[in-house]
Amino acid sequence: MQFIDILKTMLAESGFAALHWQNIVMFLIAFVLIYLAIVKQFEPLLLLPIAFGVFLTNLPLAGLMNEATPWYSSGVLRIIYNGIKSNLFPCVIFMGIGAMTDFGPLIANPISLLLGAAAQFGIYVTFMFASSLPFFTAKQAAAIAIIGGADGPTSIYLANNLAPDLLAPIAVAAYSYMALIPMIQPPIMKLLTTKKERAVKMKQLRKVSKIEKIVFPIGTVLFTTLLLPSVAPLLGMLMLGNIFRESGVVHRLSDTAQNALINIVTIFLGVTVGATANGELFLRISTIAIIFMGLFAFCMSTMGGVLLGKLLYHLTGGKINPLIGSAGVSAVPMAARVAQTVGASENKTNFLLMHAMGPNVAGVIGSAVAAGYFMLIFK
Numbered sequence: 001m002q003f004i005d006i007l008k009t010m011l012a013e014s015g016f017a018a019l020h021w022q023n024i025v026m027f028l029i030a031f032v033l034i035y036l037a038i039v040k041q042f043e044p045l046l047l048l049p050i051a052f053g054v055f056l057t058n059l060p061l062a063g064l065m066n067e068a069t070p071w072y073s074s075g076v077l078r079i080i081y082n083g084i085k086s087n088l089f090p091c092v093i094f095m096g097i098g099a100m101t102d103f104g105p106l107i108a109n110p111i112s113l114l115l116g117a118a119a120q121f122g123i124y125v126t127f128m129f130a131s132s133l134p135f136f137t138a139k140q141a142a143a144i145a146i147i148g149g150a151d152g153p154t155s156i157y158l159a160n161n162l163a164p165d166l167l168a169p170i171a172v173a174a175y176s177y178m179a180l181i182p183m184i185q186p187p188i189m190k191l192l193t194t195k196k197e198r199a200v201k202m203k204q205l206r207k208v209s210k211i212e213k214i215v216f217p218i219g220t221v222l223f224t225t226l227l228l229p230s231v232a233p234l235l236g237m238l239m240l241g242n243i244f245r246e247s248g249v250v251h252r253l254s255d256t257a258q259n260a261l262i263n264i265v266t267i268f269l270g271v272t273v274g275a276t277a278n279g280e281l282f283l284r285i286s287t288i289a290i291i292f293m294g295l296f297a298f299c300m301s302t303m304g305g306v307l308l309g310k311l312l313y314h315l316t317g318g319k320i321n322p323l324i325g326s327a328g329v330s331a332v333p334m335a336a337r338v339a340q341t342v343g344a345s346e347n348k349t350n351f352l353l354m355h356a357m358g359p360n361v362a363g364v365i366g367s368a369v370a371a372g373y374f375m376l377i378f379k
Helices: 001-013 021-038 044-057 076-083 088-100 102-110 114-116 121-131 138-149 152-162 166-180 179-193 210-227 229-247 251-273 286-316 322-328 334-346 353-378
Strands: none
Touching: 021 044, 021 166, 044 076, 044 152, 044 166, 044 322, 044 353, 076 088, 076 152, 076 166, 076 251, 088 152, 088 229, 088 251, 102 210, 102 353, 114 286, 114 322, 114 353, 121 138, 121 286, 121 353, 138 152, 138 166, 138 286, 138 353, 152 166, 152 210, 152 229, 152 251, 152 353, 166 179, 166 251, 166 286, 179 322, 179 334, 210 229, 210 353, 229 353, 286 322, 322 334, 322 353, 334 353
16 A cells, blocks of 8 residues: 555656646657657758757756756756857857858859848848837847847857847757758748749859968957947857967867867757757747748748849849859858759759858858847847
């Protein structure tokens, strides 16, 4: 009889007794994301840790995201989450991206800057729409709109500064849509372009000198931060990583930034971004609205880049493939790979990857500048 009482007590205090419908819904969402990451291989480096973070945070009574005083008594994921709240993780991620990025295609084809700028269209359209709604302030609207840049670190950075209460859904939306680019972008690209446009082969880019590659990050940081000082943490770290790469004299630092360091931070950032998706807070109308507005912003940004690409296609007599405009969103190098895949499906000899990398890296700068602009207005 005592054994049965102990068993009843154990069950009453277990996670099974505390299980709610919100937990079950979030488990299902996590399992779908895990499926997409493992089976469909939709950017598993991002999607898998995010999905498992969603799963972990919704385990009843586990307390992985509990906040306590002193800080070291908090849940383990809450402690790691401080790297997001302090903007440390986004800035370190930017340094790693810079170390992995070749700005050569952008320098060789400066028109890429226009495509990168056009692909920020969704940010401004969504800002105007969200700010017109009665339940979002202008600051919150700006933080939501930046999702359209498909730039997770920038989304976190802006949300931390303008709308910290919305950080969780904004971060989850931004990183989820980045990971789902191979599923979201191709239908839009095909809808807005003809088979002839998608099959256009672009001529090889000129070779960019080493001095150009060293001057570019320094000049970019100098100009943009003098114009918008608030963008310095992100762009400064991005270009620091890039100068590691291009200088050729700090191979160990460059290798660490683009491999070990960014991999470690990606694990921590991905899991804790997912861990913000607590069912009780996440399954609200306002949160669902943010998720849908983020998708709208991302789709509009893709459209903006492709439509400018179509215009340039006509202005240059068919020398520019409009598909590279879709890579103007900031997801490096995911968006460029999608442009390559869609282009190759129409013409197997078509190699658009390097051409698409120009708008792609321009989009990183463009979304950071958009965030700096919003900070200038609202901070």
